[in-house]
Amino acid sequence: MKGTVTVEEWVARFRAIGLDDAAMQKWHNLFESENPAGHQSFLEWLGLPDERIAEIRSK
Template sequence: MPQTTLTKDQWIALFQAIGLDAETMWRWHQCFEARHPDQHQSFLEWLGIPAEEIQRIRAG
């Protein structure tokens, strides 16, 4: 059965492929969290990130 979601590492690789550095990726997450917190939570879950890591990411 084909994989239907991306992993965190695959997502990061896509960001890196378009030239985003770690700081820019972090700002993207901060903006996502500030503007759309519920959707950000869903996105992080969709990536399969464990709950403890999601809490750290969202806490900034």
Template structure:
């Protein structure tokens, strides 16, 4: 995938549709549980560093 959206832009979209921190955490947790490799790829697409990806995936496993 080509990088088109930053992490900040993605969070802004979530906020625009009414997601709060708890809902975003639930979204990450569901994504990680249902499709761990897809979640990993998505985080890479957003431009997250390997360290960020490791932290996010660990926190929402």
């Protein structure tokens, strides 16, 4: 079993449970507002480059 999950795999899981783009954005906003350090760690765990993390967190 690999140690990371790609963004594409994560989005596919969200879609599989019925989340659309608006619901995924709501999830990210909630995660960021309730646990910014945890959100940062999660995005790093996904292997995103710093520029992409900054873009996501600024939304």
